[in-house]
Amino acid sequence: MSEVPRLDTVAVAQNSPDTPQPYAELGMAKDEYERVREILGRRPTSAELAIYSVMWSEHCSYKSSKVHLRQFGEKAPHSDALLVGMGENAGVVDVGDGRAVTFKIESHNHPSYVEPHQGAATGVGGIVRDILTMGARPVAVMDALRFGPADADDTKRVLPGVVSGISFYGNCLGLPNIGGEIGFGTGYLGNPLVNALCVGVMKHEDIKLAQAPGPGNKVVLFGSTTGPDGIGGASVLASATFDDESHAKRPSVQVGDPFMEKLLIECSLELFAKDLVVGIQDLGAAGVSCATTELAAGGTGGMDIRLDRVPLRDPRLTPEEILMSESQERMMAIVEPAKMDEFLAICEKWQILATEIGEVTDVTPEEAERGGRLVMTWHGETVVDMPPRTASDEGPVYERPYARPESQDALQADDAADLPRPATDAELRGQLLRVLGAPGVGDPTWVTQQYDSYVRGDTVVSNPHDAGMIRIADDSHRGVALSTDGNGRYTRLDPYAGTQLAYAEAYRNVAATGARPLAVTNCLNFGSPEDPGVMWQFAESTRGLADACKALGTPVTGGNVSFYNQTGDVAINPTPVIGVLGVIDDVRTRLKTAFSEEGARVFLLGETRPEFGGSAWADTVHGHLGGLPPRVDLTAEAALGEVLAEAAESGLAAAAHDLSDGGLGVALAESALRGGTGVRVTVSADVFTALFSESGARAIVAVAPGGEEGLVALAARHGVPVEQIGTVGGDALVVSHGGGAVEVPLAELREAYESALPTLLGDL
Structure with a gap:
């Protein structure tokens, strides 16, 4: 951001309206930038521009998908089991015996192509923290993976790194990897899919939310220090089309430390157990920008933050870099002043750095009407003064044009039933062996043997069976089963039916263990939303999933949309990955x-x-x-x-x-x-x-x-x-x-x- 002063304060912004700003380099469209100026009544400071660029990115705001995702709420079947639905870090469902389960799946596709090991590892770390912030103990992980042809040189670069990243992070955390899937196809050669799922268990009364209530309550940042890793990950790396320059974006990939995350998990659970937090948010995509705006928007709407108090690994970081950093293993808590000493003592016990960086504030009716007030200072100078809800909840919403591709009719007319079939039993036998041994159909043990599937001792069923199953508590035989499924070939042929078939397979896999399907999460992987053909695929896919969930009575509890999965003009086959969770009363009958x-x-x-x-x-x-x-x-x-x-x-x-x-x-x-x-x-x-x-x-x-x-x-x-x-x-x-x-x-x-x-x- 060399085109603006190093310390671009609100006062400077008010007095220099014509200063050029690099909004395009940060992934913002010109009309989005103009809307920010309209909201603020001036040009944004460089720190405010950083916040809006990440919070309004495709990855964080769902600006191209919101109009379609609303169906999951509008068509949601009634479910007494649903305790927390879409809108929080993860959904929560009642599984009986006074216990609840939270689960969610998210993508880390582009980072895993740029730097496979760290991209996949931090994908696991991020989804684990999403589950943790709901108040639950993470108890298991899964992954759904897609790569280019198994014999391709780049697959041999990406796949081992992805698998090592998943196994390294999950194994170090002591979380069993209980299932998932792996697939191969030419369309994923330059754009692998790395979708990570985590499930956690809690009691009903333990549920936590991302909110900042109570003026005077303290804002505490705890966990790792903040460094330059991951800067621009959400707005640049995850919200743009891949090209030949992707390898140059390695600084945008986060670096994970699972041993720190393990300490952070145990520290957070003790803080929750002693009722020391009134609101909690992890720092994943968009880092401090996301945590502060979402917590403020979920509470009174007001917050004062001192960015100069944020512990740094690199003291040269500017306010805007601190706001965009996606350094891992960090959490933000809202704590009552009377409980601060005990909060800090527990963090010290677990060797977790904790720093008070601000407090919750009240807002005037006029400020509330505008979306609250978030103020950030840097060594006494105000660098952010903005309505947080305009960043977290009121971003742009696009009704992207979509149209059924002209090629779709010819594709569907090319009937597979017309292909030559085996003429003899010998040919039939040979083709059976060929299909059985195809990558993506054959044995995935080369991958799954690198994961610990039985750590913690509650795994009941794991790879290579239809679904993973875990017992939810030591004093109960009740369990949950999970499966993730997706078929890009089916969805390419018919996005509506293909998505329903992915859902049906996951539903069937859970049922095949003896469990009854209860709820759904999803990770929707598609090409560029700026392509009307891709948006048609997406619109049909979301419609198909919403209709299927309504028909079978399983609400969508949350998930993730990953756009721009393409290399140049070539998009992946549309690949909605559907996760289904089911409950079994007695795991001994599985x-x-x-x-x-x-x-x-x-x-x-x-x-x-x-x-x-x-x-x-x-x-x-x-x-x-x-x-x-x-x-x-x-x-x-x-x-x-x-x-x-x-x-x-x-x-x-x-x-x-x-x-x-x-x-x-x-x-x-x-x-x-x-x-x-x-x-x-x-x-x-x-x-x-x-x-x-x-x-x-x-x-x-x-x-x-x-x-x-x-x-x-x-x-x-x-x-x-x-x-x-x-x-x-x-x-x-x-x-x-x-x-x-x-x-x-x-x-x-x-x-x-x-x-x-x-x-x-x-x-x-």
């Missing part, structure tokens, strides 16, 4: 995907149709994307979920596995491999369709001998098609059909399934 009981009967639940658009078979065997994705039937998904939950509760089912990528063939192979036992099935339909169709609302269930009639009756009661197709046993997967049989020994299945990622990445 189901795994492994077929391990010899003689168990295998049933197929649901209806199979010849649906191959966007399928793993079409992608892997033919490199094809076209046609329509599978038909969505949300009523069937709900019915299937009830059958799976009741089968688990009653002990009818020994194992269950949903059908998704790769269809029945992949699901049977995975369940056989995970149980170390073969399976023999007979299919009555066309064997190709039976093995590779990706029709939704389907699952396979293993039932102990004697339970067959019970499962059939249960499925009939809920109107779910059911067919007994085979038996667990032997040392091979055998699929018999009218014209012959396909037989693959477990050893050969294992070689195909487990070798893909180690072959491509094992030496990295």
Whole structure:
């Protein structure tokens, strides 16, 4: 900011209205800058410009997505379980026994491309602090990852760094990584997706909010010192199109210290337990700018801050740099004066630096009408005097033009059903092994073995099963299950249906553990909102998710929008990642995907149709994307979920596995491999369709001998098609059909399934 004086005070701004300011370099449009001048009645100081540039960025303000995200509230189904909805750091749901769970997923895509290890690590750290600020103890993490082709040179640079960052930060915090997903595709080569989820547990009375009530209460910054890392991350790195200069933006990537974060977690939880804070906010994207404006806006609307009291790692930082810094492991608390000594003593106990940097103030009716009053000084000089709500709540809202791309009709007309199919059992066998071993379908152990999935001792189900599950407390058998799912191929073919299919798969994965789905979070990854075709994809996707959640009674509790996921003019396939949380009364009844009981009967639940658009078979065997994705039937998904939950509760089912990528063939192979036992099935339909169709609302269930009639009756009661197709046993997967049989020994299945990622990445 060399074009303005080093200390650009309010008085200077009032007397120099024509001073050029670098608003464009900070990601602001000219009309946005003019609106700031109108709000303030003068040009902004450089510190005020810093605040507005980050708070009005796409990443922080959702200015291009708000008009569509409102559907999640307008169409929200009634839920007695919802305790805190959208608008706070994370949603909170009641899970029974007086306990609540908070969960959320967010993106750290662009930083993870620029600097993979730190970008992914600080993505984990940021989402953990979001959960912490709700008053909860973080108890588990998950991640949803997308990369370019597995054999691409840049994938070999990005993927290992991302995985090491996730494992380093999560393992150091002592948080189990209980699930997630990994996918590959050409569109993600220059723009990987790193979506991190965290879940926390608390009692109802422990919920905390981002607010600053009570004039005279103190504003305390505690945690790490503030440095130059992350400056401009929200406004420049996360809210702009990627290009060849992205590597030069490394200073915009934050640097994480998980050991400091662990201390910060324990310190914060003790502060909460002793009722020493009345409001709390973490410092993530936009740093001090976000924390002060949002806390002030959520309280009386007034706050005085002394920026010169902020502890610095680099004493050369200017006020605007302090405001834009995204240094990690920092929190801001609102504390009553009488409790300050105890607050500071606890911070000292945990070796956490805590500094009083200001106080909450009252505002006049006129100031309240304008959006409150936030004042910041620097060594006695006023550098900020602005209405905080205009930055946090009243940013620009764009109704971006959107239109269905002209290419969409041709894409959907290019039907995958017309692709050449295997002509012999030998070809069918070969294609099954090829799909089973495809990166993104095959075994993710090369990645997940780097994570600690069982630290803390409450993990019940983890990778590689359909969903992760944890017990919520030592004195209870109650648990929660979580799954994240997304399919960019489906969403590219039909954004409305594709998003519903992602939601349905996550819903089905949770149900397949025996849990009942309760609530939803989302991370919506799209290209540039300035492209009408991308905005059409986004509008259809949000409409699809809102309609699906309304139909199945699961409210959206919060989430994240990540735009500008493209390199040059080439956007990623639209990739909404949907996280579903479910509750199970007794984790001892949970189901795994492994077929391990010899003689168990295998049933197929649901209806199979010849649906191959966007399928793993079409992608892997033919490199094809076209046609329509599978038909969505949300009523069937709900019915299937009830059958799976009741089968688990009653002990009818020994194992269950949903059908998704790769269809029945992949699901049977995975369940056989995970149980170390073969399976023999007979299919009555066309064997190709039976093995590779990706029709939704389907699952396979293993039932102990004697339970067959019970499962059939249960499925009939809920109107779910059911067919007994085979038996667990032997040392091979055998699929018999009218014209012959396909037989693959477990050893050969294992070689195909487990070798893909180690072959491509094992030496990295």
